[in-house]
Amino acid sequence: MMQATSIVSCFLLVSLCIEFSHSDAVALLGRQRRRMRSRGLPRSSSAGHRAPAQPGMEPPAPIVAAPSVPLINIDDGVMGVFDSLIGLAGQESSYSILPGKQGHCTANGMILYDKAVWSPKPCVTCLCSKGEVICDTAVCHPLRCPSTILPAGECCPICSDAASSSDSSIISLDDTSELSGDVPESTELDNANVLPSARTHTEEDELLRTEVVEFKEKEGHKKDEKKRKRKGKKHRQKHKAHRREKQPIARQGLAEEETPYDIHEDDGTLRMPPHSPIPVPPIEAPPLPAGCSTLDTTVSCINAKLTQIPPISDPDLTSLDLTGNGITAISDEAFNGIPNLEWIDLSKNNITSPGIGPSAFKVLKKLKRLYLDGNLLVHVPSELPSTLEEIKINDNHLHAIDEDSLKDLKNLVTLELEGNKLSEANVSPLAFSPLKSLSYLRLGRNKFRIIPQGLPVTLEELYLENNQIEEVSEICFNHTRNINVIVLKHNKLEEHRIAPLAWINQGNLESIDLSYNKLYHVPSYLPKSLLHLVLIGNQIDRIPGYVFGHMKPGLEYLYLSFNKLTDDGIDPVSFFGAYHSLRELFLDHNELKSVPFGIDEMRKLRFLRLNNNKIRTVPPERICRTQFGDDDVRESSEEEETAESRLEHVHLEHNYINTRQLSPHAFSCIRSYCSIVLKPQKIK
Incomplete structure (x- = not known):
């Protein structure tokens, strides 16, 4: 009786071991298949059409029925479809490694029992199923990249460019269940049940992830840095949004999004993603001050x-x-x-x-x-x-400009140095020589006593107001043939200190401002091309005859306000040469007692100021002529036998004129009486 009980107990123990072994093998086989598919393997392949092993490739750690099973060759005639292994768990509920069990396989002279799994050569996995050997060979997924590398322990190459991690040809280990169609195992496989000759699933995955991350960090660092510099603000904004929303970067060919960090389904370990590492954002400048x-x-x-x-x-x-x-x-x-x-x-x-x-x-x-x-x-x-x-x-x-102060400024057009302490003593004659394009120079409110030397050839406008200039020498503008405007107001110039040849031959000089100097006469030897002459605020009491006679095409604007002009200071020929060109004539704030001679002959005059003088009357023909003589008609074809002029504005206020005694023909040539200002007048 005791012996029968022992036999029954042994039988039950053996059956229990068979059930546990069967469950372990099925789970182990499923995990092996998922790892192979994560490396780009197809769902099925034939043992008779296996891809050749990659040269230099190390075989993956074999999973075998016993620690001592060697790598062996399998007869090419043995055929099978590895996908059929999915249904093996339902066909047979027991798995035994005990000797004598029916359905064992023979390979290379060795006996492998039913449900045994081994790797006879690199990237080939075989299964013993009821005496038939079924093998699956790794077929690498095609890559779309210029160069590839083969990581240690892998069957298939990967792209060498770290930036290609987003390419669909590189498949994350976390996405294999979706590609293969497998349903994740509900039962966890304890690491203790794995044979000691094989690496655990966790160890292999950890090794693979570490190698990929390290490689991509090394290879992709430079490219990421270039992208950050090129994209600037847009890159930083995208990175902020990525970090704030905790959203992954979508990859082509995947149906689901990946999270930046994964928890492995087998051991709960926190894993880094297999794609490219998250770039470190550049340091941003602090916000602008209030x-x-x-x-x-x-x-x-x-x-x-x-x-x-x-x-x-x-x-x-x-x-x-x-x-x-x-x-x-x-x-x-x-x-x-x-x-x-x-x-x-x-x-x-x-x-x-x-x-x-x-x-x-x-x-x-x-x-x-x-x-x-x-x-x-x-x-x-x-x-x-x-x-x-x-x-x-x-x-x-500024108290000095030496020859190197303005070096290399060959494109400089405008230079303004007003309100400093510059003079001919501390400004080098070579200071302006590097300025090959200078056309506009302002040196007002300094300490110059003469015109600075070495002015650029290209100079067109020179402003030297509010200095202490006393002289304009013959050599001042020898090289400035393009000069167009000279402003020398508020200096200490006298007409005899202006050299006769200082600027008379300047062909482009059109405007001179000599206001508020110490002039007593209108200067002679003015430039032939002059159009605009400003002499306001001097002590001028005389306009010499023919002083404008040499000018062509002729002076157009003459401002003599705030001087000391008298009737004796203006000759009948004082405006000779400007009769047919003068447009504006300012003689206000002087000491004139009558309207000067010659105004009636100014055919283009539009603006006349005679206010704030001592004028008492306006004779009928002093401003408007009733008719022109024969000589005048021949000289002007535009205004033949007409009494009209172009005068638009006449100012005669603040004089001693009795407006009731004015002749009705005094302003007959003026188009509108609204343009004539006669009030107020001074009291006698």
Whole structure:
């Protein structure tokens, strides 16, 4: 009786072991298949059409029925479809490794029992099923990339470009269940049940993920860095949105999104994603200070109480306005984040020359306009970009300009240095020689006593008002053949200190302003091409005869307001040469007692000012002639036998004129009486 009981117990124990072994094998086989498909294997293949093993490829760790089963060759005649293994669990409920069990297989002289799984050669997995050997060979998925590499322990190559991780040819280990159609196992396989000769699923997956991440980090670092620099703000915004929303990057060919971090289905381990690593965002500059605003490509910080240039990083910025702050220095790195600036306004700050770094402006390769008015500079900043077209350093403390101060500024068109301490003693004659394009120069409110030497050949407009200039020599404008405008008002010039040949031969000089000097007569030897002469605020008491006679095509604008002209100071031929050209004549605020001779002959005169004099009457033919003589008719074909002139405005107010005694023919040539100003008049 006791012996029968023992036999029954042994039989039950054997049956129980068979059931457990069967469950372990099915789970182990399913896991092996999922790992193979994650490497790009097809769902099924024939043992008779196996892909050749990749050269240099290491075989995956075999999963065998016993620790000592070697790698063996399988007869090519044995055929089978590996997908049929999916249904094996339903066909037979037991799995035995005990000797004598029916259905075992023979391979290379060795006995392998039913349900045994082994790898006879690299990337080939076989199964013993009821005496038949069924094998599955790894077939690599085709790659769409220029170059590939074969990671250690893998059957299939991968793209060598880390950026190709988003390509559909590289399949994540986490997506294999979706591609294969397998349903995830509900029963976890304990690591202790795996044979010691094989790697665990967790170890292999961890190794694969580590290798892929390390490779992609090394290969993709440079490319990611270039993309970040090229995309700028857009890249940073995308990265912020990605990090904030915790959303993955979709990959082509996958039906579901991946999360940045996965929890493995077998062991719950936190895993890094197999695709490219998340790029590190560049460090963003702090926001603009209070009082600053942005409009398109311009940042404006006017009167924002800044003490330094704000740290800005925006390569699209072209204009920066920092007017009216308390900035004292400009470091070498101040504009590194905004290298494409074209215009900078730093006016009305407290910037000093020692506070400007020697390379502060060197990075600005596109700078065209630089305004530094109202600071504390004692010399022109060094290393200015050669692209500059306009510089303003008015109202500073500049006390010298040497031959290197303006070097390399060959594109400079406008230079303004007004309100400084410059003079002929501290401005080198070679200071302006590098300026090959300069046409507009302002040196007003300085200490010059003569016209600066070495003016550029290209100069067209020169402003020297509010200096102490006493002389205009013959050599001042020898090389400036293109000069068009000269402004010398508020100086100390006398007519005999202007050399006869100073500017008489200048063919392009059209405007001279000699207001508020010490002139007693209208200067002689004026340029032949002169059109615009301003002599306001001198002590002129005489207009010499024929002084305008040599001018061609003739003077058009003559301003003699606020002088000391009398009736004796204007000769009948004083305006000779300007009769047919003069358009505006200002003789107001003088000491005239009558309307000067010659005005009635000015055929193109439109604006006449005689107000604030001592005029008592207007004779009928002094402004408007009733008819022209025969000689005059021959000279003017436009106005034959007509009494009309082109006068549009006549000012005679603040004189001593009795308007009731004026002749009705005094203003007969004027088109509208509304253009004649006669009131108020002074009381006798």
